[in-house]
Amino acid sequence: MKPKNQTRMRILSLEMINILKMSTCANSPPLTTPTTHRVIVVGSGLAGLSAATQLTKLNVPVILLDRAERPGGNSIKASSGINGAPTRFQPVRDDDGAFYADTVKSAGDIFAGAQGNERKLRERLIRTVTKDSSDAVYWLADEVGVDLSKVAQLGGHSRARTHRSAKGKPPGAAIVGALLDALKENPFFELRTKSRVTKVLKDAKEVVGVEYVAEEQTHVLRGPVVFASGGFAGDVRGMVSRYRPDLAAYPSTNEAREGSQSLLEEVGAKTTDMEQIQVHPTGFVDEKDSSATVKFLAAEALRGEGGILLLGNGRRFVNELERRDHVTDAITRAATTLEGDLRQWEATLLLDEGAAAALDSHMQFYLWKGLIKKTTFGELGQAVIDSAQEYADIVAGKKADELGRTAFGNWTLTDVQPETVAYVGKVTPVLHFTMGGVIFDETSQVLDGQGDAIPGLWAAGEVTGGLHGQNRLGGSSLLECAVFGRIAGNAAAAFYQRHYLSS
Numbered sequence: 001m002k003p004k005n006q007t008r009m010r011i012l013s014l015e016m017i018n019i020l021k022m023s024t025c026a027n028s029p030p031l032t033t034p035t036t037h038r039v040i041v042v043g044s045g046l047a048g049l050s051a052a053t054q055l056t057k058l059n060v061p062v063i064l065l066d067r068a069e070r071p072g073g074n075s076i077k078a079s080s081g082i083n084g085a086p087t088r089f090q091p092v093r094d095d096d097g098a099f100y101a102d103t104v105k106s107a108g109d110i111f112a113g114a115q116g117n118e119r120k121l122r123e124r125l126i127r128t129v130t131k132d133s134s135d136a137v138y139w140l141a142d143e144v145g146v147d148l149s150k151v152a153q154l155g156g157h158s159r160a161r162t163h164r165s166a167k168g169k170p171p172g173a174a175i176v177g178a179l180l181d182a183l184k185e186n187p188f189f190e191l192r193t194k195s196r197v198t199k200v201l202k203d204a205k206e207v208v209g210v211e212y213v214a215e216e217q218t219h220v221l222r223g224p225v226v227f228a229s230g231g232f233a234g235d236v237r238g239m240v241s242r243y244r245p246d247l248a249a250y251p252s253t254n255e256a257r258e259g260s261q262s263l264l265e266e267v268g269a270k271t272t273d274m275e276q277i278q279v280h281p282t283g284f285v286d287e288k289d290s291s292a293t294v295k296f297l298a299a300e301a302l303r304g305e306g307g308i309l310l311l312g313n314g315r316r317f318v319n320e321l322e323r324r325d326h327v328t329d330a331i332t333r334a335a336t337t338l339e340g341d342l343r344q345w346e347a348t349l350l351l352d353e354g355a356a357a358a359l360d361s362h363m364q365f366y367l368w369k370g371l372i373k374k375t376t377f378g379e380l381g382q383a384v385i386d387s388a389q390e391y392a393d394i395v396a397g398k399k400a401d402e403l404g405r406t407a408f409g410n411w412t413l414t415d416v417q418p419e420t421v422a423y424v425g426k427v428t429p430v431l432h433f434t435m436g437g438v439i440f441d442e443t444s445q446v447l448d449g450q451g452d453a454i455p456g457l458w459a460a461g462e463v464t465g466g467l468h469g470q471n472r473l474g475g476s477s478l479l480e481c482a483v484f485g486r487i488a489g490n491a492a493a494a495f496y497q498r499h500y501l502s503s
């Protein structure tokens, strides 16, 4: 039975799809037997949309399911950008393996301690995501048509390689919007929202479909499955409490929704690094609602473009472009805690006019929301004036930063006066991303406990584990979604053509 009241972007009869397929796909085997199967993609974030785009490009019919009312997942919220190296947009050359080295360093002890096959797998995942990164950026910029010409340096990166639009929409909304718009026009694509996958179906040999619930009815779909259901950093009472009870009282940038990894475990998938939950150093504390458990993120690009962090005494205390885990530790060690049930600390994010102008559309949103306010240094006091002047001297090359910062984005202020404009917001560490997830390989196949691929099942994006180890670099989640989503789409298309089309 067909669910009612869902977003149904394009509904064609399967016979129609097959006719189209025969007439439009010169390189694919002709379809002579009508089939009721399609490739099923679970999750409409960037990983799912990348897979669906690849599948439809190969004229394979796709049904994309999402439990949410609107598509886009966390991907649509992405605020700083997507990594790629080398690209023509980067201000400095970045083709010497530094991106691979930075990613390995960021993966920390988890990567360093891995042995044997596990070590090789982790190396292959990092190799694939970094090597395919320029292709991913060029795919989005040149084929999908997203402006990614502005590049910032985020924490833990040795070069500027995080791409976003120079003007206009933040990166998540721009990328998701462009992919969805193109898919809506494609006759091989159908999106069903408010459709929650509750079971992955497997026969003796392979994954053969899913069960999902929509309008309180259970439905069955048959076909190979690409799982792109995202992470669990918002599932504070469920999976976060299970794997990291010490983090359960932190606010999160993710909506409070359950993780879906267990659906894959039920068909034999193994998980890894589940306790590795990224705490992003800067979620906004909205003074109108400081106890909110879901917070707006203060994009890392705010620091990348020159912003600094201050304690209550007005002093800088950390290299703001260190890795996220390091900056978070510095805040929780040095900053004042906020009272209340949530675990929150109070730090100040400060930008000059140069840094703010580089992120104009973000700033307009934060100012409108009251998360950042425009003020003067005189209002902020002498200690802040002194810290900002010292930082301005470091940026101007008059002295080295004792905290080790060497990249300053678009900070332009040289002479701090009481009447000089400043932008400030209150920030606290927030749960943001889950590095752990189902074990997969560089071909996006989901692996079982023996390390063998589960036929008919692929995964991409935040639902997977093993790539980032102990800490994900900013900008590398959108990247992994694009890289492994496209790999999964290509692989599922080839599998579909071999297994589901009879000649």
Ligand code: FAD
Binding pocket: 042, 043, 044, 045, 046, 047, 048, 065, 066, 067, 068, 071, 072, 073, 074, 075, 076, 077, 078, 079, 080, 081, 082, 083, 171, 172, 195, 196, 197, 198, 228, 229, 230, 231, 253, 254, 259, 260, 297, 432, 433, 460, 461, 462, 463, 474, 475, 476, 477, 478, 479, 481
């Ligand atoms: P998602 O985009 O989260 O999509 C998963 C989808 O699966 C969801 O729509 C969900 O409803 C659906 N789903 C889950 N379970 C089921 C089920 N059982 N049945 C049906 N549907 C299901 N990363 C960067 O690289 N750069 C950035 O600038 C950046 N900024 C960020 C800003 C914010 C505020 C946040 C929260 C994250 C940011 N990230 C960024 C991280 C990044 O956006 C996400 O990690 C990434 O987009 C995850 O993509 P995904 O496709 O794996 O999952």
Ligand code: SIN
Binding pocket: 078, 079, 080, 081, 297, 298, 299, 300, 301, 433, 473, 474, 475, 476, 477
């Ligand atoms: C951010 O904008 O700070 C988030 C970037 C990311 O999570 O990669």
